[in-house]
Amino acid sequence: MNHITTIARHPLTSGSAPYPTLPAGMERDGLIALIDAVAPILRLGNAALQTLRIMIAMTRPRAFKSGTAEPCCYASQQEIARKRGVTPARIRAHERELERMGLIERRTRANGARSRFSGCGIYFSAAIARVEELVALRDAREAERREHARLRGRISRHRRQLKEALRELERRESEVPVELKEAYDTWPGAAALLRIPLGVLKRLEQKAAEACAAARAPLHERTKTSGPPHENERGHTQDTKEDLKDVPARDRDHQPLGHEDSEQAPRSEHRGGRDAQASKEKGEKDAAFLALQTPARLYHLCSEDMQLHLDGRRDPGRSLQVRDFVDAADARARELGIGQCIWDCARLEMGVNTATLCIIILDANTTRTWRPVQNSGAYLQAMVRAYTEDRLDLVGGLVGLGKRQASGSRG
Incomplete structure (x- = not known):
């Protein structure tokens, strides 16, 4: 005679739910x-x-x-x-x-x-x-997957930077350490990185960062500055009430990057009354701040990738100039996947210098830990729209980069 191996009956209680149910939102x-x-x-x-x-x-x-x-x-x-x-x-x-x-x-x-x-x-x-337990397992696995992807991306970026640094050292006929060449040659490829456990990947990323820093150190030597400001160099603290006429005019190659041609008129001329006056005062303060952003100072706000381009473009014995940033921004725009049409429109609409500052801010924000920029082309288009609507806050963006750098984080 057949018999039931396991049967557990649960009495139904009116108005109650005696059996386990899926949590709200899950079907x-x-x-x-x-x-x-x-x-x-x-x-x-x-x-x-x-x-x-x-x-x-x-x-x-x-x-x-x-x-x-x-x-x-x-x-x-x-x-x-x-x-x-x-x-x-x-x-x-x-x-x-x-x-x-x-x-x-x-x-x-x-x-x-x-x-x-x-x-x-x-x-x-x-x-x-077991749903609650399984959800915790899923979230932990997803967090590990994201961390694994982040580390793979950083390792790939270190490898690219190391390759460019070694190439630049060879171009300058500098001595290239053998261990750095060996590190680059033995670096695991993208397919191999996928199979590496997370713990091992963390150690590999640290070694990759150290190798990249060692290769970049000679290139950074010429950009390091120390001691007090030069006699004619203005300090970081500025009087926002000073007249802009006091800002000295400079040659295009040596003027601050925030300075644009005179035909780049303020976009708020059509406003009137209090709005026009407030916009004018803000524009003057912003212009004064941007006038202080010399190439030497902007260099330290740039991402490592941008700095590498700048190091490769500066000739020995020559300080950074505006055209170096313009050329580096053009190269980084392509590397960030920004379409040529979008980049050309940005430079035409905002001016070359303003567009270059936008790339500096955008590029640095692609590596921040909190909500990094994912679509560089769309982000630049949004900056252009903000510029045309007189809402673009370059000063806030540069100040934010400076604060993150001061705190020792890109996040």
């Missing part, structure tokens, strides 16, 4: 997606996972949410096997594996029979009860 398909995401952590095989998907899909969706009925798949092993294209024996093996994982509970007769009338089938209350 039956969401449970499937959650188990899919954590299957590698649970070491759940793909074959058993596919069988679980089919069994859950054959269960009423409302049973996972109502709490008045326990979600159960009553389909026979033969029916599930037909849907899976395997033998019933394989389905039995999958069910045993899923039960060991704590994702299902088998309540069947001794011969494996299932029936809605006798309450025999594959129950999913165990999986529902």
